[in-house]
Amino acid sequence: MRKKRIVVKIGSSSLTNDKGEIDQEKLNDHIHAVAALRKAKHEVILVSSGAVAAGFARLGYPSRPVTIKGRQAAAAVGQGLLIESYIEKFSEFNIIPAQILLTRNDFSNRDRYRNAFATIMELLERGILPIINENDTVSVEELTFGDNDMLSALVSGFIHADQLIILTDINGLYDSNPRVNPLAKKLDVLEDITDEMLEGADSAGSKVGTGGMKSKLLAAKTALSLSVPVFIGHGNGPDKLLQILKGNGDGTYISNSEIGSINTSRQWIAFHSESAGKLFVDQGAEEAILYNGKSLLPAGVFKVKGTFEKGDVVEVFGANGLLGKGEVSYSSDDLKKAIENRSEELRSDSFVPSIEVIHRNRWVKV
Numbered sequence: 001m002r003k004k005r006i007v008v009k010i011g012s013s014s015l016t017n018d019k020g021e022i023d024q025e026k027l028n029d030h031i032h033a034v035a036a037l038r039k040a041k042h043e044v045i046l047v048s049s050g051a052v053a054a055g056f057a058r059l060g061y062p063s064r065p066v067t068i069k070g071r072q073a074a075a076a077v078g079q080g081l082l083i084e085s086y087i088e089k090f091s092e093f094n095i096i097p098a099q100i101l102l103t104r105n106d107f108s109n110r111d112r113y114r115n116a117f118a119t120i121m122e123l124l125e126r127g128i129l130p131i132i133n134e135n136d137t138v139s140v141e142e143l144t145f146g147d148n149d150m151l152s153a154l155v156s157g158f159i160h161a162d163q164l165i166i167l168t169d170i171n172g173l174y175d176s177n178p179r180v181n182p183l184a185k186k187l188d189v190l191e192d193i194t195d196e197m198l199e200g201a202d203s204a205g206s207k208v209g210t211g212g213m214k215s216k217l218l219a220a221k222t223a224l225s226l227s228v229p230v231f232i233g234h235g236n237g238p239d240k241l242l243q244i245l246k247g248n249g250d251g252t253y254i255s256n257s258e259i260g261s262i263n264t265s266r267q268w269i270a271f272h273s274e275s276a277g278k279l280f281v282d283q284g285a286e287e288a289i290l291y292n293g294k295s296l297l298p299a300g301v302f303k304v305k306g307t308f309e310k311g312d313v314v315e316v317f318g319a320n321g322l323l324g325k326g327e328v329s330y331s332s333d334d335l336k337k338a339i340e341n342r343s344e345e346l347r348s349d350s351f352v353p354s355i356e357v358i359h360r361n362r363w364v365k366v
């Protein structure tokens with residue numbers, strides 16, 4: 001089998017018990033499976049939850065804390081315990097783990113995004129195993145990824161992974177929550193995540209997990225849009241991840257061969273950038289950027305809203321609403337001037353559009 005780059009996301013329920021401790025047996029199982037993948041020369045990146053679940057008991061909480069500060073304190077204790085266990089157990093296989101803690105902000109800031117990317121690449125090149133978790137201590141609600149499922153999907157796209165494996169406490173996606181509906185049917189292979197599936201997926205998870213199956217489906221949808229195939233399910237033994245890669249996993253496979261890959265800087269524009277302004281374009285421009293793969297030229301822009309600099313990201317609107325986002329080659333002041341000049345020039349019928357407002361390589365449709 002060709003060497004692959006694989007992101008493995010391990011949920012809290014697959015690492016810890018209900019009492020707030022790391023389940024050494026479950027952890028050992030994952031360690032052996034990751035070591036087997038590495039032995040087969042695949043590159044592995046772990047996204048590991050479990051900090052809160054591994055830490056709350058030591059702080060004297062009877063169950064997963066409900067307050068943000070309680071969860072953050074539990075994560076601060078639990079993350080150390082988790083990494084300690086990973087380092088110790090992986091050392092038996094001569095695998096060196098590296099801890100990476102990220103927030104949503106680290107992705108929306110372009111420099112931090114590039115730095116995180118460069119660090120992960122350097123680690124992989126040196127044969128290190130990156131273990132990523134959300135930086136819970138500084139993540140207030142609006143700065144979180146929502147859950148580690150979405151974090152694993154964004155990381156998979158970011159590093160152009162060949163496969164995202166989401167390990168959880170259930171063997172895949174069912175058409176409704178099987179813990180509530182005993183007649184729920186398992187879905188083995190999917191090409192897309194539909195609204196109906198999202199409705200059938202509960203956001204209630206296990207006692208220690210967050211987001212339930214719904215967050216996994218939303219993550220899978222994002223991974224698919226980034227052209228990364230996804231597996232959701234579980235398994236046992238050192239062979240489980242290799243078997244999943246071979247298509248023999250106990251879970252749901254989600255992939256769509258029609259989706260093309262999207263480069264890292266366009267991913268940043270699509271998923272992480274904050275918009276600094278709005279452009280309104282005419283019908284000709286709409287057709288050019290949506291259907292003909294063209295750059296947006298000043299001639300097609302009739303209104304500019306907001307104050308932005310060259311290099312910022314703006315939203316582009318057509319007659320029926322938002323069309324997409326792109327990086328502008330003009331500041332708002334210069335673009336407004338270009339439009340005003342154009343009106344004057346048009347009157348004299350000699351207007352020649354200068355450089356593009358948004359280059360097609362810096363543009364993503366919604």
Ligand SMILES: Nc1ncnc2c1ncn2[C@@H]1O[C@H](COP(=O)(O)OP(=O)(O)O)[C@@H](O)[C@H]1O
Nearest residue numbers: 011012013168174176202205206209210212213
């Ligand atoms: N449609 C569904 N199919 C499968 N599981 C579902 C569905 N809806 C909700 N669930 C629940 O999602 C749980 C897994 O989510 P969660 O506890 O957040 O996992 P993790 O800790 O691995 O992230 C399952 O144990 C199951 O109870």
Ligand SMILES: N[C@@H](CCC(=O)OP(=O)(O)O)C(=O)O
Nearest residue numbers: 012049050051052148209210
């Ligand atoms: N950063 C948190 C992750 C919480 C989370 O998303 O949990 P899960 O639903 O088990 O993947 C932790 O480590 O506890």
